[in-house]
Amino acid sequence: MRQLAAILFADMTGYTALMQENEQLARAKRKRLKDVLDVVIEKHHGKTIQYYGDGSLSIFNSAIDSVMCAIEIQHELQREITVDLRIGIHIGDVIIEDEAIYGDGVNLASRIESLAVSGSVLISEKVFDEIRNQSHIQSRELGYFEMKNVKTPVRVFAITNSGIVVPDRAELQGKTKQPVNRLAVLPFVNMSADTENEYFSDGITEELLNALTKIDGLQVTSRTSAFAFKGKNIDIRDIAIQLNVDKVLEGSVRRAGNRVRITAQLINAADGYHLWSENYDRQLTDIFEVQDEISNIIANKLRENLTASQTSHHVKSPPAQNVDAYTFYLKGLHYWNRVTPADMRKAIECFEQAIALEPDYALAYAMTASAYSHLGAAGQMLPDTAFEIVHRYADKALALDPSIAEGHIAKGGAYLFYNWKWKEAYEALQKAVALNPGATTAYNLLSLYYVTVGQKDQALAVMEKAVKLDPLSPMINQALGNIYVYLERYDDAIRQADKLLEIDPQMRASLELKAWSLGMKNEWERALTLFEEIHRLTNHPLKGLMGVGYANAMLGRSAIALECIRKIEQRQAENPELVLDADLVGIWYALGDYDKVFYHIMRCVEKRVAPVSLFLEYPVFAGLRKDPRFRDLKEKMDIKM
Template sequence: MTEEQVQRRLAAILAADVVGYSALMQRAEEATYVEFERLKRELIEPSLSRHKGRLIKTTGDGALAEFASPLAAVRCAVDIQDHLASSSSPFKLRIGLNLGDVIVGPDGELYGDGINIAVRLEGAADPGGILISEKVYSEVEGKLDVGFEGRGEQQLKNIAKPVRAYAVRAGAHGTVTERLSAAPPLPDKPSIAVLPFQNMSGDPEQEYFADGMAEDIITALSRFKALFVIARHSSFTYKGRAVDVKQVGRELGVRYVLEGSVRKAANRVRITGQLVDTATGTHLWADRFDGGLSDIFDLQDQVTESVVAAIAPAVEKAEIERAKRKPTESLDAYTLHLRGLAKLYQFNNRQANDEALRLFNKATELDPDFASAYGRAASCYVDAKSCGWISATANEIAEVSRLAQRAVELGKDDAIAIALSGRALAYVARDLEGGAALTDRALALNSNSAEAWYGGGWVKIWLGEPKLAIERFARAMRLSPLDPWITQMQAGTAHSHFFLGRYDEAASWAAMALQDSSDLQTGLRIGAASNAMAGRLEQAHKAVAWLRQLNPALRVSTLKQVLGPYRRAEDLLRYEEGLRKAGLPE
């Protein structure tokens, strides 16, 4: 092609790609393919048509499109992400946008750095986000109801010069929904994440103590209804990492971050804390709190009150008093409880779960009025049953009922103890009505409890209310977006879609859950049943084959031992039908 024959034009280029597509294809090939084809047909192509975009080409997991106007390109990108966020699809897209000179080939194909930069920006975008070049930004800034966050100069692969980029953020009227970028939009009340406290004691064995301090402060803050508090499981994913608080704010969708450290020596404790505004990086306050071990709860209260005074000074006195409730008067029992939590959070580890149960029981022996320890002990039985380590014998059911009853009697305003007891009663003791009442009560006490929303989601499934279950799992994932148990929340969402007859969506959510936890039996069961009901028998048979390796005794006739207490007989029958079609023997 001679220079005279080369055709060039200025174009706005949109590049889109599915996050984690390869892994999803490995887990559920047919379901993932069907879901993405539906996404292109029902969302991407109609949006391009509305905004006068031209589809250049599609790949297995992405698409390239051309627009005459960068304004139209950004509007299309926002439209796609906005609709995807409000849909039931488990997919997240990354989108990159660039305005540049492109070469037009004889077949209408476009080439050049104008295309390459858009593709590289897409790769650098947040999951669920939009990243635009400075050229696009200069054309659209001030013309759309969205905001922009400078991401600095990006050194893009195979692009000679760095490209200054901007992430699209929610605007004044919230036209970009909460999955438009990696971080959901800020809630309409002060929002905070408490990072793991550093152990300054010089003794690795004291790590559990530093973790316990941070967790207790999270619990105290979460009792304030005036605040939005990220759950422990998500904030603790930053443990041991050098973090940028601005990035933490983006990833968790919070305005404030509390950092701190704990030094325990002999009978003395020092807690330091600093509160940072994630939007600006400004330190709002920093202080240290010293006292004896017997003063530990007072020190925690001082940290909590300092945070609340800085970010939400107008709170009710009743909330302040509730946040000051001491879990126990026994420091020995409290120490055992913290050690139990450290073991409990070693997920899917039978030996650690058994040790956690022993420690919680020991804590209640030392302090028979320790409500949280009873609730945590009950939750150990839930984990054991869900992993197939126990079969819920009459003695085990009686013990779970005893633990739950004690936790509720002693912790009348302890939302965590009540929520844990409610799920244990419903799942292990099969007291569905009693468990449902307790999870609802826990949510009324503390709307910041991701554990309560998560447990309440499963209870809603068992009650035959899958639409409400989807809402509860979504709330749990918002409160704890990086939770190690998010796979269980995704599996719960898959169950909800399954019982609504949405088998493709159910299979996709199950594949998402199995992406990070291939041995998750809850996800394998619902994935197998969903694919079978959707007619994808090969995928269903593969899931059942793996499921039977993990649990050789599983049969259609024994499903009730691992499934929850479904109130609607037709739900259990549908589940059995799906797994029967998937090849699970009778």
């Protein structure tokens, strides 16, 4: 029998040694443990599957019940006769046969228990997601740990309720493999008198980050996660736990005219010890040499954990010769990272100014291409216009310097969203990842390629790697949630959405992720409440109506769904440059009118404005797959089924 369960491992510490010293006391403690487990586990609706000498394995239908049970067990065992016990809990799929239990979840729960110390209760991230809003259960993050026979690092939390032992991460270091050569580059602080130089210090940080990413054997946390700590006074050790790194680079930048002072220090995350620090006073014209010098020093400081071939790699400096052009490029990056359409247009202006001053500035061409790709894919420009520019600028960038990942990312995005050249998209994005293993934008696009060609498990693997590189990025975490939906893992998608909504309760993309996930679980009333909130947040009577219409249609309220269609068509008429056929596809599908569904899908295909290849794979439209026109459409788009 297969089931999802909260798995609780409990194990006495020091039992074998105690048996050798005082067998009678050891047996008394073991009996005491079993007596407590029998009573408390049953009280919290659990079931003991196995006793094994000095420990036990139990399962629960509720994560909250399992944690409350663990807390009570530890409290009971502090009374006479006291028993030193470790407890680990995880949620996972298990198979129970003939009173035996199997599954990866069992292995992971066991690993977490082995990581614990006497008197503690450690839980996995999945358990934490279930108990995080329970006011009577307190917890604290201990960070990521690499465990034997577990492929990816595991995020572990400690229960901190009164009477429960809470270990420091340092106490657990000897129990598992620690992260090696994982580095976070925190935003360098702008120490200049002019606050307008903020873009300059951010740009220096980003250039260093990109340079370090190219060092073989060094894993660097991506920009979004590192910049999440900008302006915050947080202990380096806590930052390292959240980012799962063992080294942190921080510093400051002071610019005055054409002079610049850069201070940098490399810190060991475990103890806060400074491994290296240096001040650089240079002319602005030497800025590229300073970046290169800092990057190579850090590589050398990590030499003991890198092979000779890895440490011999030298970072290539940014290929800008004109300092003013480089300044405009940094300003462009500043606006680019704000993501909004208005800021994207400002970024384009800055990149174009950089190109005007230095016509062979490959990175500026590549970033201009990426900015236009963003506008075209988001419907902020006519696709024909946007993607013609994307290809032209990306081709120019790659002709100047084929080693920059950004040019390949722009090409890959255009092939994926506009040209529908799947092989070319895959090759461009793989090339980007090979050139810059930290380019999480490429991972995101690559995952969408895998969804398009029906390799959804591969899409998940790619996004899990991206989250590992950029654990605090809202965009990357949102993308992982979307992949969960494609895999029909709706509970995982909801957990992902809830994490993002805890940061920003009005994040429309995350509200939408949760709404569709609830709907696919046939909870359309709850989904409708969220879709109505999304519509409200648009602050426009004609925007954000697709989900509202779809949910109402699924609830049998056809009149409301048809009214949503009327409003979408009104918006289309008022804004002829917009193409809203994808929204109409959704509502007509929910209403069961497949002729209108395929009419609007073909409109999307003709105008190449919506990622048709992706919404065809969305579980919401699963019913289309039985229609013969679906196969014809796949063939038209050259997608193998």
